[in-house]
Amino acid sequence: METDVSNLVSGRTGDWEVVIGMEVHAQVTSQSKLFSGSSAEFGADPNMHVSLVDAAMPGMLPVINEECVRQAIRTGLGINAQINLTSVFDRKNYFYADLPQGYQISQFQHPIVGEGEVTIELKDGSQHVIGIERIHLEQDAGKSMHDQHPTQSYIDLNRSGVALMEIVSRPDIRSAEQAGAYIKKLRSILRYLGTCDGNMEEGSMRADVNVSVRRPGDPLGTRTETKNLNSVRFIMQAIDYEVERQIELIEDGGEVDQETRLFDTSTGTTRAMRSKEDAHDYRYFPDPDLLPLSFTQAYVDSLKAELPELPDQIKQRMVTEYGLSSYDASVLTEERETAAYYEAASDGQDRKMVANWMSVELFGALNKAGTNLADCPVAPQQLGALVGLITDGTISGKIAKDVFADMFDTGKNPADIIEEKGLKQVSDTGAIETMIDDVLAANQDKVAEYKSGKDKLFGFFVGQTMKLSRGQANPALVNQLLKAKLDS
Amino acid sequence: MSVDKDTVRKIGRLARIHVPEESQEQIAGELNHILSWVEQLGEVDTSDVEPLASVTGHNLPMRADRVTDGEKADDVLKNAPQSASGFFVVPKVVE
Structure with missing residues (x-):
């Protein structure tokens, strides 16, 4: 990671370098969910796109959707990434009301896609390569609504079990502008591939942004993670706010806490999430309901050959x-x-x-x-x-x-x-000459002035001829013929 | 590897299982017993053995991408202690 001097931010006590990494959750384009046959379509009545698997009823077993696997591989190929012929699904354990299983099926140590890269171009024409660390497949959670009742939350599991690709970048991003260009480029690639519709408003793509600052050349500073940003503008705002907040904090003698933060779209600021001490103890272990996912290199090659x-x-x-x-x-x-x-x-x-x-x-x-x-x-x-x-x-x-x-x-x-x-351009030399003759005849005084050296009047004659032709005379021909007549 | 009372308390909290103070010591002992039994497996040299995920040798079975399920909100909500307008209703959880 080299220091790019053009992106340094100056604080009261000197320059700071901003280091950003992003985790983008992209909904896989598919008809049905990752491990069940219910619809992955957005916008149905509550709990209509839910099977007993998605609701985590006892005894239900996950069966993987081959299309989601195919789409994840194609996405990996689209960013020139290594494709892992064997990968493993793990359980990420935590409790939340919209996660009926009590764990999310995800991939931890052995993701389906390994290292790749995305090239971004900024307004000034400079190009930057952003490294991708991995892409893994995982389940989305359901949706909680907290504003329907004073003491209760309402849960809709339509999203529960929908396939997501988590695309994890290296901390190669150096400014809010680069972060914006990165998410746009990633969205563009996914849309070309048809592996995610990229609709950020509907939540098909959302980003967690890791931001830290350091003195140029120093080791990485402590980072914060701002969760669930669903527009390019919010991503850039959240970064700008975090950078300013962290620099101010350090320059005032404080320290950045490693914490998860939430972005407030109405104020453009971030705030610390109430964190529980065990919030990040996910106790990952291989999901005993699922064998390792494996496919052949020949399959990967056939997908590569058909890439748009x-x-x-x-x-x-x-x-x-x-x-x-x-x-x-x-x-x-x-x-x-x-x-x-x-x-x-x-x-x-x-x-x-x-x-x-x-x-x-x-x-x-x-x-x-x-x-x-x-x-x-x-x-x-x-x-x-x-x-x-x-x-x-x-x-x-x-x-x-x-x-x-x-x-x-x-x-x-x-x-x-x-x-x-009747807008056809008149390129008939005879017709144009007739018009020119009419113009010259009607403006004999100006012809005399022109001939005595007032060259600028040439434009006037062109304009009059074009006007007479209602704009239809071929301008190049008018110029040529006028010149010939006036200068003869 | 060994487990003490604090670890038992932490595991209990993570799993949302209430472990009364008076039984924590006993459970730590039981867990240590199980762990030492599992640790015996470490005596076998497996340096040349590939990890085995399944004894059947099967690959992960896959299904075609078709909508074959869902559209049964009533069934899904049937066992819910509380529901309204098609939603599960739970005590307020706000972050």
């Missing part, structure tokens, strides 16, 4: 083959749907021009309409066709913006709109 192209690979291709800037490529690859739209729209067209049209006009219009690409009224092939009509000279870029606005409103093809409204 991932954002880093697509981005690389967009930069080298299509000539896009690294930044444009990042924007277009963050979401799988955006990249797919771009690929379809730019196929056979000017790739850079389509990228510009997407990031400026299309995203602008979508934002303004408060919608997203999934509900976009303009099909990718239609946007591609519009760009094609600009490059082949049928319409000018300026007219194209009006055509685009029409396409966005009506969903019509650009060629039809151009035909209906």
